[in-house]
Every structure is written in structure tokens, then in C-alpha cells.
Amino acid sequence: MNNALHPPARPQVARLEVEDLHVRFDTDEGSVLAVNGVSFALQAGEVLALVGESGCGKSMTAMAVLGLLPPTATPSGSIRLEGRDISGLSQRELRAIRGRDISMIFQEPMTSLNPVFTVGHQIGEVLRRHEGLGRKEARARSIELLDLVRIPSARTRVDEYPHQMSGGMRQRVMIAMAVACNPKVLLADEPTTALDVTIQAQILDIMRDLRQELGTSIVMITHDLGVVADIADRVVVMYAGHVAETGTVDAVFANPQHPYTLGLLGSVPRPDLVLADVQDRLAEIPGVVPTLRQPATECVFAPRCPRADKTCLVRMPELTETAPGQRAACVHPGPAEAEQREAVRV
Amino acid sequence: MTDAVLEVRGLCKYFEVPRSSGGGRVHAVDGVDLTIGPGEVVGLVGESGSGKSTVAKCIVRLLEPTEGTVRLHGHDVTHLKERRLRPLRRQVHMVFQDPYSSLNPRMQISDVVAEPVRMHGIARGRRARHLVGEMLERVGLPPEMHSRYPHELSGGQRQRVGLARSLVLGPSLLIADEPVSALDVSVQASIINLLLDLQRDMGFSCLFVAHDLATVEFLCNRVAVMYLGRIVEEASREELFKNPRHPYTQSLLSAVPLPDPVLQRGRRRVLLEGDIPSPVNPPSGCRFHTRCPVAELPLCADADPQLVDHRRDRHVTACHLVRGDGQAPDVTRGADPVVHHKA
Numbered sequence: 001m002n003n004a005l006h007p008p009a010r011p012q013v014a015r016l017e018v019e020d021l022h023v024r025f026d027t028d029e030g031s032v033l034a035v036n037g038v039s040f041a042l043q044a045g046e047v048l049a050l051v052g053e054s055g056c057g058k059s060m061t062a063m064a065v066l067g068l069l070p071p072t073a074t075p076s077g078s079i080r081l082e083g084r085d086i087s088g089l090s091q092r093e094l095r096a097i098r099g100r101d102i103s104m105i106f107q108e109p110m111t112s113l114n115p116v117f118t119v120g121h122q123i124g125e126v127l128r129r130h131e132g133l134g135r136k137e138a139r140a141r142s143i144e145l146l147d148l149v150r151i152p153s154a155r156t157r158v159d160e161y162p163h164q165m166s167g168g169m170r171q172r173v174m175i176a177m178a179v180a181c182n183p184k185v186l187l188a189d190e191p192t193t194a195l196d197v198t199i200q201a202q203i204l205d206i207m208r209d210l211r212q213e214l215g216t217s218i219v220m221i222t223h224d225l226g227v228v229a230d231i232a233d234r235v236v237v238m239y240a241g242h243v244a245e246t247g248t249v250d251a252v253f254a255n256p257q258h259p260y261t262l263g264l265l266g267s268v269p270r271p272d273l274v275l276a277d278v279q280d281r282l283a284e285i286p287g288v289v290p291t292l293r294q295p296a297t298e299c300v301f302a303p304r305c306p307r308a309d310k311t312c313l314v315r316m317p318e319l320t321e322t323a324p325g326q327r328a329a330c331v332h333p334g335p336a337e338a339e340q341r342e343a344v345r346v
Numbered sequence: 347m348t349d350a351v352l353e354v355r356g357l358c359k360y361f362e363v364p365r366s367s368g369g370g371r372v373h374a375v376d377g378v379d380l381t382i383g384p385g386e387v388v389g390l391v392g393e394s395g396s397g398k399s400t401v402a403k404c405i406v407r408l409l410e411p412t413e414g415t416v417r418l419h420g421h422d423v424t425h426l427k428e429r430r431l432r433p434l435r436r437q438v439h440m441v442f443q444d445p446y447s448s449l450n451p452r453m454q455i456s457d458v459v460a461e462p463v464r465m466h467g468i469a470r471g472r473r474a475r476h477l478v479g480e481m482l483e484r485v486g487l488p489p490e491m492h493s494r495y496p497h498e499l500s501g502g503q504r505q506r507v508g509l510a511r512s513l514v515l516g517p518s519l520l521i522a523d524e525p526v527s528a529l530d531v532s533v534q535a536s537i538i539n540l541l542l543d544l545q546r547d548m549g550f551s552c553l554f555v556a557h558d559l560a561t562v563e564f565l566c567n568r569v570a571v572m573y574l575g576r577i578v579e580e581a582s583r584e585e586l587f588k589n590p591r592h593p594y595t596q597s598l599l600s601a602v603p604l605p606d607p608v609l610q611r612g613r614r615r616v617l618l619e620g621d622i623p624s625p626v627n628p629p630s631g632c633r634f635h636t637r638c639p640v641a642e643l644p645l646c647a648d649a650d651p652q653l654v655d656h657r658r659d660r661h662v663t664a665c666h667l668v669r670g671d672g673q674a675p676d677v678t679r680g681a682d683p684v685v686h687h688k689a
Contacts, residue, residue, distance in 0.1 A: 169621065198597060201601040226610070253606060268560065268605050282536075
């Protein structure tokens with residue numbers, strides 16, 4: 001696969017390797033192509049961020065990896081967990097993997113916890129099921145896990161119900177559940193979006209620790225470029241189900257090549273630039289994200305792109321290397337026309 | 347300041363908790379002073395539960411304040427009857443967070459915007475239609491869209507309708523309660539730019555309620571930071587973001603991740619412990635002392651700090667540890683930088 005996003009060759013097999021993933025939804029109004037040829041590889045202990053706006057396919061990519069797509073969706077492509085293809089597994093086989101080798105935390109911790117069981121019971125369920133622990137052992141281990149995610153007085157909190165906890169606390173319980181069996185891969189779908197910034201900082205710190213202490217590989221799905229800059233090693237920028245740009249976080253932020261990445265980065269207020277009176281206007285991306293019903297025959301971003309010309313309308317550009325470790329799907333990649341930003345930062 | 351557009355003094359709003367839910371009293375807003383001058387854009391920031399939206403709703407009397415006064419152009423509107431309040435409603439309008447639930451789904455957008463014009467008897471017939479059409483174009487909605495219904499519009503377009511409805515009467519004060527937080531980032535950018543342009547052109551004052559500090563920094567002249575029903579610090583934008591004095595403001599600023607990996611990973615960051623305490627039983631003394639990294643006990647737990655303008659430069663802070671010359675403790679000193687382990 002020539003557009004696969006393999007990082008520089010490494011001796012070991014990637015923890016998670018997604019190759020040419022497509023997800024199609026069949027709706028009453030015809031089919032919708034939600035994910036179109038997404039590929040990435042995740043190494044041990046690595047944090048990979050999937051960024052993009054609503055409808056870009058980032059959550060659907062995660063759901064496809066977990067085999068949790070709704071029945072109206074048809075996925076294709078391969079998903080390999082430490083070399084083993086899990087894309088064709090039955091639900092029964094997947095249940096043995098989910099929660100043990102690969103697990104997920106969601107944006108809304110209230111709706112993803114069961115309100116009628118204590119948090120200890122819910123964390124314990126994972127352990128009883130996957131590791132065959134008894135009730136007592138599971139409870140003891142649950143307390144340890146609550147400690148790990150820095151819940152104060154874990155010993156009493158373990159018997160509480162989700163509604164007795166704050167949003168930040170519930171998200172920690174979700175993380176404790178997700179890492180109970182020390183999974184190889186953790187998928188986090190906007191885990192801090194519903195939380196306040198001071199709580200977000202705590203959660204990001206916990207995730208940083210997990211990757212350090214347990215070596216968990218993390219796929220972080222987010223729309224917040226600050227979160228990406230904070231925690232991720234590499235980033236995949238998605239647009240309309242396609243990968244627009246990918247590379248190390250340092251490279252993509254310092255040297256964005258795809259006009260969409262540039263647009264995204266320019267659309268958020270930057271505290272450092274605002275105070276220096278450099279940024280007096282935010283970059284706007286005119287138009288709206290398209291809903292793809294047919295495979296793209298031209299660059300999907302062309303209708304909104306300031307650089308678009310007729311060479312963009314020939315076909316959907318493939319990811320091409322623009323710098324070592326950085327790729328963009330663009331006919332005219334390159335830094336922003338007016339690079340005032342760099343000039344000021346020096 | 348007699349020419350203030352809005353003057354809030356000692357505003358309190360308590361909610362009684364039904365006995366079936368444990369009883370008690372939620373101190374949502376507990377003694378807030380706020381002044382907004384002509385053409386000023388003031389940001390009110392805080393985490394959820396800080397009471398910032400309650401302040402906004404008390405100002406427009408969507409909630410009845412428990413105590414305190416709200417003055418609009420010098421008129422005390424705190425207890426005015428609805429009928430006497432109505433003429434003043436022309437002067438204050440509100441934009442809401444959710445552009446999906448704040449527009450009537452059965453009204454064409456031109457009717458949504460025409461409603462205030464009609465209600466206040468400003469214009470009728472052709473003149474009204476002209477006024478509405480002009481306002482809609484001003485917010486970037488071309489004529490062919492004016493007869494559409496809200497469900498036909500995107501979130502950003504709906505928020506434009508919300509802005510048009512709020513500004514069509516040329517109010518002197520706009521209350522914007524998290525107007526962009528439900529939108530995607532690139533759409534947020536266009537609404538923020540629009541709000542900035544409209545404010546420059548029309549010159550209204552604005553209270554911008556938000557939890558996103560970067561947006562507030564971008565948009566506002568002055569910023570007030572709320573914690574558990576109180577304003578803990580208020581200053582000009584430059585002052586607040588360059589020299590935050592209150593430990594809470596400092597912690598809050600350090601918790602916002604910067605969208606730049608180099609800057610973000612070189613920063614010293616304070617992690618606050620725990621959650622914002624319950625406003626039913628707010629902590630004694632300084633309300634922030636339970637989470638404050640530099641609290642000095644028993645002082646901070648005993649005495650309730652007042653907002654003090656230490657250097658008489660309109661930078662007010664409610665903290666015992668800020669010295670007379672405005673010297674404040676630095677909570678990020680000694681804090682670890684964000685450690686980033688390479689995979």
C-alpha cells in the first residue's frame with residue numbers, strides 16, 4: 001500500500017496497524033462514505049492524535065478498529081493488532097479482545113457508565129471476565145486502579161455509583177476500566193472535551209503517566225489542537241474521511257503543508273500571538289465539510305481551498321512525502337503564503 | 347463611573363434545593379460587582395459551576411436576583427416590573443450557546459429577526475423588512491437564505507441568525523453566553539471574527555461569557571475570572587494574561603494547552619487537585635483555599651478576601667497573599683514542566 005503511513009522502519013511489529021480503512025454507511029438517502037482509505041501505524045508507547053472537525057470520520061475510524069460500527073455500516077480494509085488481523089473476527093472473538101488488548105474511553109463519561117452498578121462493580125466486571133479474578137480479588141484490584149488514576153480515598157469511592165461523582169471523576173473511572181487489563185492500545189475519543197480545563201489537565205497528565213508506566217499506546221481523537229500539542233507524538237489530520245496530512249507533531253505544527261491544516265491552525269486564537277498583537281483576526285475556512293456519496297474524483301478540499309486550481313480537479317491526491325516523516329495529500333503543498341508567524345516568533 | 351452601560355453591585359443568586367434532594371441552598375452567585383463602559387467588551391470566564399451564566403441571566407432578568415442591584419444606563423432594573431422593563435429590553439440583548447434550541451423551528455429566519463422589531467414597534471411593513479434584510483446581510487446571510495427555516499441552516503449560520511436577532515435593534519449591550527462553544531473550530535473562527543467586526547462597526551458593549559480563555563483573550567478588553575460564585579480577579583486583557591495575580595487565574599491559564607508543541611512542552615504547569623467544590627457548601631474563607639497550591643493556613647481558611655485594587659490600576663484581586671504593591675505568589679514556580687516522554 002503506497003499511501004500507508006508507516007513511520008521509519010522499526011524492528012518490531014506495530015501495536016496497531018490500520019491499512020486502507022473504508023467505512024460506508026447505507027442510509028435511506030443513499031450511501032455515505034465516512035472513512036476513505038485511512039492508514040496509520042501505532043508503535044508501543046506512542047500517542048497518535050486523530051484530529052479534524054465533526055464529520056471528518058475520526059470517531060468512525062476508532063469504532064471500526066473496535067468492531068463497534070452500527071449495522072448500517074460496511075467497513076473494509078485491514079486492522080492488525082500486533083500483527084494479527086482482527087478486521088474479520090466475529091463479535092464473540094472481538095469480545096475477548098475488547099477490554100483486554102484494546103479498549104476505549106468515550107467523550108461522555110455519564111452515558112458510558114452503567115448508573116445502577118457501583119464503579120467498583122463495573123471495573124471489576126472487566127477483570128472477572130478477562131482475567132478470571134474472583135469477587136474479592138477484583139475489588140482489591142479495582143481499588144488499586146482507582147489509585148492509579150488518582151481518585152482520592154479510592155477505598156470508599158469504589159462503592160459509589162456514577163451519579164455520586166463529578167464529570168472528571170467519572171472520566172477517571174472510565175480510564176481505570178479501560179486500562180484494567182493493561183491493554184496494548186487505548187482509543188480515547190475526545191476524552192476531555194466535556195471537562196473543564198483544570199480537569200482536562202489532570203486527565204491528560206494521567207494518560208501521560210499510563211503511557212510511561214504501562215507502555216500503553218494511545219490513539220487520541222480530538223478537535224483540540226492544544227491537546228494534540230500537549231500529548232501526541234504524531235498526528236493524523238483528517239478531512240471528509242481522508243487523511244489530509246500526517247507527521248510528527250513537531251513537524252506538522254511547525255511546518256504545516258496542507259492548506260486545511262494551515263486553516264485549522266490559523267482558526268484558533270493563540271494566546272502568545274494575541275498578546276503580541278500579531279493575530280488580530282482568525283483564519284476562516286469558507287464553506288462547509290462535504291458529505292461524500294461517491295468516491296472522490298478530485299481533491300475533497302478543493303471547493304474550500306485557496307490554492308485550488310484545475311490540477312486539483314483531476315483526482316484525489318495521494319499522500320506524498322513533503323519532508324522526512326511528513327506527508328500531505330495535496331497537489332500544492334507548502335507553508336502559508338504569508339509566513340508572518342515564523343518571523344515574529346524568532 | 348456614571349456613564350457605565352451596565353453596573354452590577356453585590357449581585358447574589360441563591361437556589362433552594364428541595365428537601366427531597368437533601369435541602370440546602372446553592373450559592374450560584376455570591377456578591378458579584380461588574381461594570382461595563384460604553385463600547386467595552388468584558389469577558390467573564392470560569393469553569394462550570396462558577397456562576398458565570400447565572401450572572402448573565404440575572405442581568406437580563408431571565409433569573410430574578412436574590413440580592414444586589416443591576417443598573418442599566420443608571421436605571422435600577424433589578425426589581426422593575428416586566429411592563430416597565432420592556433422599553434429597556436431594547437438596550438440589552440442576549441445570544442445563547444445552543445443555536446439549535448434558541449431559534450423557533452417554525453419561523454423563517456427573517457421572521458425570527460423581525461420579531462423584536464415588531465414587538466418594540468420600531469418599524470412595520472416595508473421598512474421593517476428592509477431593516478431585517480439589512481441586518482441579515484450584515485451577519486453574512488445572503489437574501490436567498492432569508493426565507494429559510496432554522497433546520498435548513500448549519501450551526502454557524504444559525505448562530506449568525508441569533509446575532510442578527512440580538513443586534514437588529516441596535517442595543518447598547520450584548521450578553522453573549524458561550525456563543526461559539528457548540529461550534530466546530532473553523533466555524534468558531536468565523537463567528538468570532540463576525541462578532542469582532544459587528545462590535546467595531548456598531549459600538550455596542552458586550553459581556554462575553556465563556557470557559558475558553560483563548561477566545562476571551564482574543565476578543566475582550568477586560569476580563570473577570572469567576573470561581574464558585576465570586577469574581578476573584580478582574581483586569582485589562584493585557585494585565586490579566588501577562589501578570590495574573592490570583593493563584594486560581596494562574597492555575598487556569600497554565601492548564602490551557604497551547605496549540606504549539608514547542609511552547610506547550612516547555613511550560614511549567616500547575617495541576618490543581620480535585621474538582622470545584624459544591625456551591626451548596628462553599629469552603630470557608632477564601633473559596634479557593636481547598637485547591638490553592640500556595641494557600642496559607644489558617645489565614646486563607648478563616649478570612650474571606652475582598653477584591654482589592656492593589657496598585658490602583660483597575661487590576662483587582664481577591665487574595666490574601668497578594669502584597670500591598672501587587673506582588674503575587676507564583677504558583678508555577680517549582681512546578682514541573684510538562685514532561686513528554688518520547689515513545
